[in-house]
Amino acid sequence: MTADLTHLQADTDGLAARFVAGTLVGDALARFEAHLLECAACQAEVEVGMTLRAAGASPQAARARWVWPVTGVAAAAALVLLLTRPVVTDSRLATLGGLDTAPIHIGIAVRSDERDARFDAAMQAYRRGDYARAMTELSALRVVADAPPVLFFLGASALMVGADSLARDAYDALLASPESAYHDEARYYRAKAHLRAGRAAPAVADLRAISDATLRRQADALVDSIGAFGIR
C-alpha cells in the first residue's frame, strides 16, 4: 500500500499538470487521483489546466505545434471555468426551470421491507433540505428498488442540487414505467429539467401531457411563459 500524497509533494512534482497533460500513468496516476478528490488546490489547478488544454486541443491541430492565437473579442469567459456546470443556452428558459421549493414528500411507503428504512432515511435528509445526501442515498436505492417514489424524489433532489441531467435520467425511467400517481408531477419536473438545459420543445411536450387538473393550471402558465419568449 502506497502512502498518501501530500499537497507539497504533488505540487513539487507538478502532478496536477501531468494529470491534465495525460503523462501520469500507473500507480503515480492512481495516487494523484485519490489526492485530487480531497485537495481543493489541486482541483483548482486541474480546472485551469483542463480549460487551457480544451481550448488548445483541436482535433485538426492534433499534436502539431501549439500556438496560441490572439483573438480580439471574446465571449463570456466566466463560463469557461465552470466546467462541471452545463452551459445554458437561453438564460430566460433556465429561469423558468428554477424551483423555489422542492416537491413535498408526505410519506408514502415504497415496500414493506428493509428498503422502506432506506427510503425513510433518504427522505429524512430530503425533508431537512439536505438534497445532496438524499440524492446519493436514492441513487443507491434505485439500484435495488426502482419504484416510482424512489425515482421521483431522486429526480427532485437532483433538480434541487442542480444535477439536471441526473434528474432527467430519473424522470425518463419513471415515465417509461406503468402509469402511477407520480407520473403527472414527473412530467412537470422533467419539463423543468429540460428548460434548464434550454430545450423548450420537449418541455412543452411534457407540460401538455399533464392531465391532473391542479397541475394543469401551473403547466399552462409555464407553457404561456415559454410562448411569451417566442420559443416553441
Add this chain to the structure above:
Amino acid sequence: MDLSQLEALRHGLELLALRALGDRSAAEEVAQEALARAVVAADRGTIVQVGRLAAFVAGIARHVIADRQRNAARLAPLSAAAAVAAPAEDPLARLLGADERAAVHAALARLSPTDRNLLRLCYFDGLAPSEIATRLGEPPERVRKRKSRAIERLRELLTLGDGHVRPPNPTLGMQPALTPTEDAP
C-alpha cells in the same frame, strides 16, 4: 462509511471524469454513480480503512469511467476503426465551444510569452517541473512560482470574465444614462 465524507469528494470526481470523458453531463453522472456505488458497498459491509476513502472511491470511479468508454466504443464502431488509423483524440477537445475557446485565447493573450510557453510545457507537454527547469535553465523553485502565478492570473481572467478586450475608456458611452443631465427636473 460516512455519507457526508463521500459528498465532499463529488467535485474531484467530476474533474477526474471530465479529464477522461471531456463531457460535463457524463462527468456529473460518473461522479453520481461512483458515490452511489460507494454507498452500496458500504451497505454490503465493505470496510474501508480510515484515510483510504478517497482512494477507494477513485478506484470505483475508474471502473465507472472504463465502463462508459467501453460502451461508447461499442456504440461507435466507425470511430473505433478510425482510432486505429489516427492518433487518439484528446477527449478534452470536445469540451469547449468556439466562444469559450476564444475567451481562453483572449485571456492567454494577456499573459507574457514566457508564461504562455511555460504553461504549454506544463499542460500540453506534461513535463515535470525539474525537466522544465533544466530546459529553461532556471531553478525549479522559480519555475514553480512562475507557474502558480500564471495559473492564478489566468484563473482571475477567466472567472472574472475579463477575457474581453476593453474599449480604451470603459466609462465612455456607459455613464450618461446614469448621470442626470442639467436640464432634468
